Amino acid sequence: MKFIFKKILFFIFLASLVSCGSRKEIVYLQDIEDKSSYESAKIYDPKLQSDDLLSIVVSAESPEVTVPFNIPEIEGNDAKNKGFKTYLIDNTGYVDFPVIGKIKLGGLTRAEASSKLIALISEYIKSPTVSIRIVNYKVSVLGEVIKPGSFNIPGERITILEALGLAGDLTIYGKRENVLVIREIEGKKTYTRLNLTQANIFDSPFYYLSQNDVVFVEPNKTKINASKIGADTTLTISAISLLITITVLLVRN
Secondary structure (H helix, E strand, O other): OHHHHHHHHHHHHHHHHHHOOOHHHHOOOOOHHHOOOOOOOOOOOOEOOOOOEEEEEEEOOOHHHHHHHOOEOOOOOOHHHOOEOEEEOOOOOEEEEOOOEEEEOOOOEHHHHHHHHHHHHOOOOOOOEEEEEEOOOEEEEEEOEOOOEEEEOOOOOEEHHHHHHHOOOEOOOEOOOOEEEEEEEOOEEEEEEEOOOOHHHHHOOOOEEOOOOEEEEOEOHHHHHHHOOOHHHHHHHHHHHHHHHHHHHHHHO
16 A cells, blocks of 8 residues: 555656656746857837827026926926926827927827927027927736736837836746737737747847837746636545555555
8 A cells, every 4th residue: 555655646746747848848037158259239219100199398507598498297286297398199199289389299209299399499499309209108917927907118129028027927837938918009919929048038129119019928838727626636645545544554454
């Protein structure tokens, strides 16, 4: 009977080893050493899009001439509400800017939008400068990560690896070779799948995330199979374990 009991324990141990993920399924960027170096990220400048909330500040040598363009935000009890007015890009790509009126900024990079505003504002003041910042730049990370959620990005530049870091990294059940990135481009939803175990993600246009991108990590087979084990299966396993224990005790007596 002791031999049978040891054999059962051996099979349980063997099953646990089989269920563990292999290095190939878990380790990131496994072939990174295939190249001595990778070109630094292509110059990345996100394009402005509908629903972006912009901070636009106009400056000049004489600050008083910029007052019509820098409308103060209505102050509230929250100090964060203090500052200049922000501008929401509507679903047609336009913002309503003081003095100038409706101007299309959607589809432009920040540099292009600044140049466009400078050209228009130059008709009113001499040598203006324009600073544009996306106030509501955020990405969402969902699925098999430790801390799923949406994250505000103050720097307006984040890689998929950094976004996963904000989410606490993938769980052991996350499928690293098939991470989905959903992106909206000019009103159309696009998507791609990235293999985090391969270093060629550095060359992907989705390596740097755009505002409002959604990253989804799907569960691997181990997690899917585990989810199929219901209460009845768990009860059956417990009953078998109890039966084995009772049998061993009876044999010893």
